[in-house]
Amino acid sequence: MKKALNVIKTTTVCLIVALAVFMMIFTIVSVTTFNRNDRNLFGYKAYIVNSDSMAATDFAAGDLIFTKEVYAGDLSEGDIITFISQDTESYGEVVTHKIRSKAVDAQGNPGFVTYGTTTGADDAVIVTFPYILGKYEFHLDGVGTFFNFLKTPQGYIVCIFVPFMLLILYQGINCIRLFRRYKKEQNEELQAEKAKIEAEREQADKMMAELMALKAQLEQQQKAPSAEEQPPVSTN
Numbered sequence: 001m002k003k004a005l006n007v008i009k010t011t012t013v014c015l016i017v018a019l020a021v022f023m024m025i026f027t028i029v030s031v032t033t034f035n036r037n038d039r040n041l042f043g044y045k046a047y048i049v050n051s052d053s054m055a056a057t058d059f060a061a062g063d064l065i066f067t068k069e070v071y072a073g074d075l076s077e078g079d080i081i082t083f084i085s086q087d088t089e090s091y092g093e094v095v096t097h098k099i100r101s102k103a104v105d106a107q108g109n110p111g112f113v114t115y116g117t118t119t120g121a122d123d124a125v126i127v128t129f130p131y132i133l134g135k136y137e138f139h140l141d142g143v144g145t146f147f148n149f150l151k152t153p154q155g156y157i158v159c160i161f162v163p164f165m166l167l168i169l170y171q172g173i174n175c176i177r178l179f180r181r182y183k184k185e186q187n188e189e190l191q192a193e194k195a196k197i198e199a200e201r202e203q204a205d206k207m208m209a210e211l212m213a214l215k216a217q218l219e220q221q222q223k224a225p226s227a228e229e230q231p232p233v234s235t236n
Helices: 002-033 143-150 153-223
Strands: 044-048 064-068 080-084 094-104 110-115 132-140
Touching: 002 044, 002 143, 002 153, 044 132, 044 143, 064 080, 064 143, 080 110, 143 153
Parallel strands: none
Antiparallel strands: 044 064, 064 132, 080 094, 080 132, 094 110
16 A cells, blocks of 8 residues: 555656646747747747637637748638738738638739638738748647636646645655654664663673672682691590
8 A cells, every 4th residue: 555655646746747847848838939920839830819710610719720831822722821910900910811812912912812711701901922921730729728828827826836836845845754764763773872882881791790700709719728728626
């Protein structure tokens, strides 16, 4: 039972360590990569979806999508692209919509008519090549929601602060236990050493007593007259 408890305890600690390390790495990567047009992760750019404009067919709000840079001339109808919106209502925002058709803007620049599959309505402004960030490749369900939660104080406390505090608390308890064990072993060693010294002292006292007794016996024998030295007994 004790061995099983130790295995469970070790496994739990390893899981907490792994979770804490993963949360740290994920936080660093996400802060420096997600929603950054100038950053990529293994050749992909990651964006958090903030609306359900594509929920009918591909991805929904809260998902994390990955796009890859492509040559705009290779895109065609049906591709999903991520671009910087030039619409006055969403100017500068990153949008990911599906291409309906090729087109040119008022200045004759080539581009695409895009739309969100949920409403089916075309976007008001043609997306020209310079504003295309990449082609949609795949998405991870709900990861964007988790990242947004992680950026809140509650998310930081739950996902990062609490695991590390548990590790610190666990290590503190272990240090106290080790110190108590060390003191106990030290006291046991001291008691054993005292007992050994006491036993040696008793043995020495016993040997001294035996030597004194032997000495007294020898002195008694030396004082007693021998048989030849006894005076003769008179007989009348």
